[in-house]
Amino acid sequence: MDDYEEAVLFTFALLESRLDRLEYILSGTKKQSDDKPKSFPERIRKLEKSLQDLSAKTTLLNDVKDLLSKHSDLVSELSQANEEEDAALDAAQKSAIVVERATGFATAASQLKALDDQQIPQTDGFSKLAKLRPRIAEAEDRHLRQALQISSLRKRSGMLTTRVKQVHLLGQARCFVEYHERIKKAQQTVARAEFKHKQEEEG
Incomplete structure (x- = not known):
């Protein structure tokens, strides 16, 4: 078997698997038939018959047809674009594209199968986390209030420190300088008065 046949x-x-899943979702359990078609025409006829039976059982396909009829302009534009793209390729090029991408289909199917085989994680941890969410939100709110209080205390502490520096340090320094100047002037006045008094006594 070459790559094209594969x-x-x-x-x-893939088409048969998807159709079986649709029938199971829409109609429930499907009875497996013993006589499976072997040739391609038989498999195509079986797919067409299954689609017809599915269309008779549910209105889903009719709804799809209604949507296609209402938005036929979009479908026609897409079909026209696909036809123009296909017209630029001959049969050999199309076959080469199919063969080239066949391995990609197999890889994608294998990856999807691996995902299907994986177990869904337990939800106990998520449910416990959801129950703790109100307490976590309350703790976050309390932490925010404490941060605001700490910020306010820092501002008040900074203002108080600045006030202490201005009053007790800078204020005292200014007072000392002022008193020193006044004492110096008083000493100069006393010295001049004593010198004048001494001159008067000598004269």
């Missing part, structure tokens, strides 16, 4: 088989298997 890609075709993979595409058929």
Whole structure:
């Protein structure tokens, strides 16, 4: 089996798997048939018949058809763009693209299968965290109030420190300078008075 046939088989298997899932979701458990189609035409006819049966059981496909009819301009533009893109490629180029991307389909299917096999983590931790959320929010609010109080105390402490420096340090220094100047002037006045008095006594 070459890569082209493998890609075709993979595409058929993917379509059948998706159709089975749709039937299970919309109709419930599906009875497995013993006679499985082997050739491609038989598998195509089976897919068409399954789609017709599914359309008869549910209105989902009819809703899709209604949407397509209401927005046919979008679908026609997309189809026209695809046709123009396909027209630029010949059969050999299209086959080469399919073969080139066949491995990518297999890789994607393997990755999806690996994700499907993984177990969903337990929700106990998330439920406990959700229960603790009000307490966490309360603690955050309390922390914010404490931070605001600390900031206010820091501002008041800074203002008080500045006031203490101005009153007790700078104020005392200014008073000392003022008193020193006054004492110096008084000493000069006393010295002049004594000198004058001494001259008067000598004269």
